[in-house]
Amino acid sequence: MASDLLPVEEARARILAALSPTAAETVALPDGAGRVLARPVVARLTQPPADVSAMDGYAVRAADAAEGAVLAVIGSAPAGRPFAGRVGQGEAVRIFTGGFVPDGADAILLQEDAVAEGDAVRVREAVTPGRWIRRRGLDFAEGSEVLPAGRKLTARDIGLAAASNNPWLAVHRRPRIGILATGDEIALPGDPIPPGGIVSSNAHALAALVKAAGGDAVVLPIAPDDTAAIAGVAATAHAFDLLVTTGGASVGEHDLIQSALGGEGFELGFWKIAMRPGKPLIWGRLGRTPVLGLPGNPVSAMVCGVVFLMPAIARLSGLPGDPPPTRRVLTAVPLPENDRRADHLRSVLSVDEAGRLVVTPARVQDSSMLATLARADALVLRAPFAPALPAGAEVEAILLAELGI
Secondary structure, eight states, rough: OOOBOHHHHHHHHHHHHHHOOOOEEEEEGOOOOOOOSOOEEEEEEEEESEEESSSSEEOOOGGOOOTTTTEEEEEEHHHSOOOBOOOOOTTTEOTTTOOOOEEEEEEEEEEEEEEETEEEEEEESSOOOOOOOOOSSSSSSSSSSEOOOOOOOOOOHHHHHHHHTTOEEEEEOEEEEEEEOTTTEEEOOSSSSOTTTTTTTHHHHHHHHHHHHEEEEEOOOOOOHHHHHHHHGGGGGGSSSSEEEEESSSSSSTTOOEEEEHHHTTEEEEEOBBSSSSOOOOOEEEEEEEEEEEEHHHHHHHHHHHIIHHHHHHHHHOOOOOOOEEEEESSHHHSSOSSSEOOOOOOOOEEOOOOOOOEEOOOOOOOTOOOHHHHEEEEEEEEETOOBBBBTTTTEEEGGGGTTT
């Protein structure tokens, strides 16, 4: 492989190595879903706080509850109203799920295994010690770590944090991602389109991708192909955890990102990736702010967003920044031998008669075709110099719906 093209994996590793998680902030429990814990969640109580009944029935002494035995019912213990006395020989207490097991009892006689007879209960099926009792601390104990730092919180985690009596959570702040589209030819949707111009789609698509990845996007005004205009963005860079540019990343006469920001102290980390689409990608730093320069072609920008930007946002959010997950699927058509650049084929997903996932790459893979990308369900990955494959062969694919985009 040519030395001037950086492999995808190495480029992503270098990006992630240069990023650190954002600082912690405190949020209310309902706002924690989808956020990443900056500090562990520690239980503030023991759950359950005492031995409790797992079923409706009667709290008894197992030694007294032989089949056919008749026990005197001396009280009740519904959830939230413990029985204050003690279960003695030949006695039982009516109990309900979640009720505290009274002193003296060591088993629960299920109500379906018992027959109520006035102020007594007759045992239809004998019980054993400990049966149907949830012991104190079965779920967790006060002071124990119930959720570790670095965990992305699910709805289940929110429930656990609530049960452990934590009304507030320390999470990493959502990364602020500045998005700058450049080019004389682009206009905002709905605005007048200049002669020879096009409507800007990259900034809006990338902002949606940033949101799906857990970041907060700030779409900056479009910068024309003017060094001074692009350099003016440097004054705002400190406000962002990551500045993303789109367009102007190549070496044409109007590709000005490197030269415009260079005069403002931009330090280039690397440029040009061995991938398709998306070869002209820039990575560097403007002062303390990392800069990711994406290509201007819409599909190239979005594919690079999946491959590099989403892991970067994950890293800033407090996660490791793993590569996009892939699935093993079958190709519906033969695939030719690949060249030196890792390919990402926009493909439609289907299910064959055997229930297996099958992908059909679009016939035309031009990096300007947003309609093809919008219809795609997957990106089929083809490694550099991958051999030709017949129809029905297994391939790796990124399923876009699993990324929320």
